[in-house]
Amino acid sequence: MRRNIVLIGMMGAGKTAIGAELSRRLSRPFWDTDAEIERAAAMTIPEIFSRDGEAFFRARESEVLSRVLAGGDSIVSTGGGAWMRQANRDRVTQNGLSVWLDCDLDTLWHRVRSRPTRPLLQTAEPRQTLERLLAERRPVYALADIRIQTNMGDTVEETADQVIAAIEARNPAILEAK
Numbered sequence: 671m672r673r674n675i676v677l678i679g680m681m682g683a684g685k686t687a688i689g690a691e692l693s694r695r696l697s698r699p700f701w702d703t704d705a706e707i708e709r710a711a712a713m714t715i716p717e718i719f720s721r722d723g724e725a726f727f728r729a730r731e732s733e734v735l736s737r738v739l740a741g742g743d744s745i746v747s748t749g750g751g752a753w754m755r756q757a758n759r760d761r762v763t764q765n766g767l768s769v770w771l772d773c774d775l776d777t778l779w780h781r782v783r784s785r786p787t788r789p790l791l792q793t794a795e796p797r798q799t800l801e802r803l804l805a806e807r808r809p810v811y812a813l814a815d816i817r818i819q820t821n822m823g824d825t826v827e828e829t830a831d832q833v834i835a836a837i838e839a840r841n842p843a844i845l846e847a848k
C-alpha cells in the first residue's frame with residue numbers, strides 16, 4: 671500500500687509549512703511540488719509563469735506530482751491549483767491520503783498579501799482574486815479524504831498535531847512504520 675500524505679488547499683493555507691513540519695515529526699521524506707518544479711527548471715514560479723505560461727506550469731506540476739508520489743512514503747505539499755485537475759486527484763487517491771488544509775479568506779489574505787511569489791495574485795484586485803479562486807475551488811477541495819480547519823490563531827505545531835490526529839482516527843495504517 672502506498673502511504674503518501676498529500677496536502678492540498680489554497681495559497682497561504684500552510685501546505686508548505688505544515689508539510690515540512692509533518693516530515694520532521696513523522697521522519698518521512700518531504701516534497702513540495704513547487705520547489706521541485708523550480709529546481710528542475712532552475713527558475714522561480716513567477717519566472718515560469720511569465721516565460722512559459724500557466725499551461726506549461728500545470729504540465730510540469732502533474733509530472734512532478736507523479737514522480738514524488740512514486741516514493742510511496744512521503745509527505746507531499748502541492749501547489750494550490752494541483753488538486754483542480756482530475757488526473758492529479760486520481761493519482762493522489764491511488765497513492766495515499768489527501769488532506770485539505772481549509773482556511774478562511776482573511777487568514778489566507780493575511781499570509782499571501784505581501785508576497786510577490788504567487789503569479790495568480792498579480793492582479794489589480796488581488797484580494798478579490800483570492801476570494802474568487804477560493805469560491806471556485808472549495809467544492810473541489812472538499813473531495814479530499816480529510817479536511818482540517820486551520821485559522822489565524824493556530825500555530826504550525828498545532829495544525830500539524832490536528833493533521834496527525836485526524837489521520838490516526840481515519841486511517842492509522844498510513845502512520846505505521848514500514
Ligand SMILES: Nc1ncnc2c1ncn2[C@@H]1O[C@H](COP(=O)(O)OP(=O)(O)O)[C@@H](O)[C@H]1O
Binds near residue numbers: 684824829
Ligand atoms: N497554523 C499555521 N499553519 C500553516 N502555516 C502557518 C500557520 N501559522 C502561520 N503560518 C505561516 O503562514 C505561511 C503559510 O504559507 P505556506 O506554507 O507557503 O502556504 P501554502 O504552501 O499553502 O501556500 C507560512 O509563512 C507559515 O509559517
Ligand SMILES: O=C(O)C1=C[C@@H](OP(=O)(O)O)[C@@H](O)[C@H](O)C1
Binds near residue numbers: 682
Ligand atoms: O493556487 C495556485 O494555483 C498556485 C499556488 C502556488 O502554490 P501554493 O499553494 O503553495 O502557494 C503555486 O503552485 C502557483 O503559484 C499556483
Ligand SMILES: [Mg+2]
Binds near residue numbers: 685686687702748749
Ligand atoms: Mg506552498
